Amino acid sequence: MFEEQLLEPKHHDPSTFACGEPALDAFVQRHAHQTMRRGISQSWVLVPVDQTSTIAGFYSLAPAEVGLANLQPEDARPLPPDPIPCFRMGRLARDHRWRGEGIGELLVGLAVERCLQARRSVGGYALIVDAKGEVAKSFYLRYGFRPYLDTPNSLYLPLGGPGEEPLLTTGLWSAKRVTA
C-alpha cells in the first residue's frame, strides 16, 4: 500500500532513488526541494505506508500555459485567444524496485487529480508534459495525452469541462491509490 506525500527532505530519503534516467534521479535528490522553497514547483512522492522515508515514485507540478497553435485544431477551435492557462508535470519517475507494478500509472492519476482540485480554485485547461523520448511518449499516449502540433514530444491532456473529467480519474485510479 502506498501513500502520497509532499516531498519533505527532513523525512524522505531520495539518496537511493534510481529510475534509469540520471537527470530525474538528480532532480529528486538535489533540486526538487530547492524549486519548492522558491515557489517554482511542488513535488509529490509516493511512499510505501510501512516505510514512509522511501520514495517509490514522484511527480512535480507547476503552473504553465500553452499557445493555441500547439493544440490539435479540434481542441483549439472553442478556446479563447491564447495563451491558455495549464499545469505542467515537469517530472515523473518511478524507482526501478517497483517496475511494472502500476506505480507510473498511479502517479499520472494522482497528478491529474491534483490538477482537477487546483482547477476548481484557479482554472486550467490541460496538464502538459514534455516526454523525454519515444518510450516516455508512448507511456503518456496510453492515458489520453495528445501531442502538440509542432513539438511532438510535448503532450497535453485536456482536463475537460465541468462533468467531463478525464477517464483516468475513474474508480480504477482511486482503487489503485489504496491497493497498489
Ligand SMILES: CC(C)(COP(=O)(O)OP(=O)(O)OC[C@H]1O[C@@H](n2cnc3c(N)ncnc32)[C@H](O)[C@@H]1OP(=O)(O)O)[C@@H](O)C(=O)NCCC(=O)NCCS
Ligand atoms: C515511464 C515510467 C514512469 C512507467 O512506470 P511503471 O511503474 O513501469 O508503469 P506502470 O507499471 O504503471 O505501467 C502502466 C502501463 O504502461 C505500460 N508502460 C510502462 N512503461 C511504459 C513505457 N515506457 N512505454 C509504454 N508503455 C509503458 C505498462 O506496460 C503498463 O501497461 P499494462 O497495464 O497494459 O501492462 C517508468 O518507466 C519510469 O520512471 N521511467 C523513467 C523515467 C521516465 O521516463 N519518466 C517519464 C518522464 S519523461
